[in-house]
Amino acid sequence: MRWGEWRRDVPASLVVFLVALPLCVGIAVASGVPVELGLVTGVVGGLVVGVMPGSSLQVSGPAAGLTVLVAEAVERYGLTGLGTIVLVAGLLQIGLGLLRLGRWFRAISVAVVHGMLAGIGLLLIAGQLHILAGAGTAPVGLAAFTGLPALVGELTGSEPARLSLALGTATIAVMMLWNLLPGRLRTVPGALVAVVAASAASAVLGLPVDTIEVAGLLAAIQPSLGHPSQLADLGVLATIVTFTLVASAESLFSAAAVDRMHQGPRTDFDRELVAQGTGNTVCGLLGALPMTAVIVRSSANVHAGARTKASRVLHGLWLLLFVAAVPGLVGLIPLPALAAVLVHAGCKLLPLRTLPGLWRTHRGEAVVLTVTAVAIVTTDMFTGVLVGLGLAVAKVAWETSHVRVTVDDHGTGTGPIDVAIVGNATFLRLPTILNTLHALPTDRIVRLDLHGLRHLDHACGTALDTWIEAHNRTAGGQVHVVAPRPAQDDRPRPVPATE
Structure with a gap:
């Protein structure tokens, strides 16, 4: 590698590391698993997927788009079940890539994908609002919405709940204001600045808010070859299929978006699917969170000037060094601050800017998007995606049968x-x-x-x-x-x- 590429890739890797750190921790907390497992997935996304062929600049790790699905899987099947699900989903992704079916994921209706992300964003926001109000855990699915009215009473009668909400709101405000600063200052991610500021304020003022529980990396990782007996459960099989489809679609759509951001080599979708499957297989063996390619970290990598895959590999190395050297720092982060980061991430999943224009120009696509999101919120991820795909097919059939x-x-x-x-x-x-x-x-x-x-x-x-x-x-x-x-x-x- 030439010196000019190293000169750009090393600083870019540090930027991606700073973006990934709070997201890995926050997504793990929202998924109901130890925070170390989110960091392990980030490390695997850098050190394993980062060296494999496919896309040269996109970054992989735990994704907000899978948070709701992971939380439901952990609630139903526990951490051992999650490991089996992620392991088998990874093997399926490898098989799909080897069969050269990666390119066919581009045939999935964009409206269904956006509707899926919108539904996930709504559930993520609703669930994290409970954490902002001082709750220890976030409810899953429709319960996140039905429980919102009770938060008003909790905020009225509990001072710790009000302080928690104030800290979370201030964290969101810092992230939003940070984006208005000059470009050089914004090299440091706003989410990291907001979380550090919230942690410092909580420690100095002695605020009565919950912080992250850290058990240690070795205690959190539970290596396993999976539990084949769980594959007899139809619910587990349905979850595996959902993981495979959602993670593959999100990764390949992210790859297509990243390709539009740079002039370097284009993504080989089949190889990228094999790379993502390999990463998920390793994560399943380690009992960690599933991964996808993530657009936030990928765009940060491109905009920071990365030229080769070295930047994403190094970002995984920095994550590994952090979790090995100073794990205690994670335990200082207040839960409301992480909830604020995830609420901010959930808002980015909502098509607030594109939906009005889509309604004016392609009303049928807007209906498919909306129905998919509502179906995911009211039922579950698998059912919602099936409803969206069915509606998209029916729409195409109606339009082509003119x-x-x-x-x-x-x-x-x-x-x-x-x-x-x-x-x-x-x-x-x-x-x-x-x-x-x-x-x-x-x-x-x-x-x-x-x-x-x-x-x-x-x-x-x-x-x-x-x-x-x-x-x-x-x-x-x-x-x-x-x-x-x-x-x-x-x-x-x-x-x-x-x-």
């Missing part, structure tokens, strides 16, 4: 009627076609023009044959097909008169 039926009787009232069917005739548009055909006079000759019919499915073909037979049986009625219809199956058909 058909136009025109009728021209030439104003005579007695001569032949010209009917033209243009477009794609599918069962979704069958009512439109039949309503028009059944409204025609039964005693007139009909010239049915099918030149513009590009596709005819079985339902429409059968209905069209039935109508032709019925019209030909009436007194004076006859159908002349001007052009042969598109083939749909091989069963025998009545042969209408043709011109």
Whole structure:
């Protein structure tokens, strides 16, 4: 590596380390696991995934987008179950990459992905509001929203709850104000500055707020080859599939976004999927959090001037040195400060800027996004994503089955009627076609023009044959097909008169 690249990559790695540190800790706390496991995932994302081929500049680690899913998995199956889920999901990712299916993740509807992130953001914000108000743990799923009214009473009757909320609010304010400062000062991440300031204020003022519990790296890591017996549980299998799809989609969409930020080599999506799977396999073996490529750390890496993958590898090394040398510093961080960081991260997952424009230009996509987010909030991640994908497919089917039926009787009232069917005739548009055909006079000759019919499915073909037979049986009625219809199956058909 040339000196010029080292000169840029080393400072960039320090910036990414400073961005990653509070996020790794905060995501672990929000997921209900020891904070060390979030840092371990960050280390694996740097030292393992960082050296593998795929994307050269994107950074991997624990992601806010998986927080809700991880918290639900830990609540249901415990840390041992989480390790098995992450391990198998990683192996599946490796298999998908080796089968060269990584590129197909780009076929997932962007509206579904954004809706998924919006739903995660809403759940993350609602859950962390409880921590801001002094609660020891954040409720999971819909309970995070239904429990919000009770927070008002807690804040009214508890001074520690009010102090906790004040500290968290001040942390958010510091992060927002930090982004308004000149560029050189913003080299130090606002989240780190806010967390350090909140920790100092809490220690100096002796505020009665909860801080992070640190057990030590060796005590937190529970290496395991997984528990195959848990794979007989359908809930575990569904969670594995959800982890695989969500983590893969988020990583590859992040890679596509990072590619647009720099002029270096483009991402090989299949290799990147293998790299992410390898990282998750290692995390599963160590019992740590799952990982994805994360856009916040990746964009910080690019904007800090990184040129090669050395920056992301070094950021993992700095995380390892920190957790090995000074783990006690993590125990000084107040929980409300970390909750504030995650509320800020959750707000970034919401499409507040893009949704109004999307509603004006692609209303159907906005509906898919909104329904996906609401379904995730009201049910769970797996169900919500399935609802979003189903709605996206239905929307595409409806839009592509556009058909136009025109009728021209030439104003005579007695001569032949010209009917033209243009477009794609599918069962979704069958009512439109039949309503028009059944409204025609039964005693007139009909010239049915099918030149513009590009596709005819079985339902429409059968209905069209039935109508032709019925019209030909009436007194004076006859159908002349001007052009042969598109083939749909091989069963025998009545042969209408043709011109």
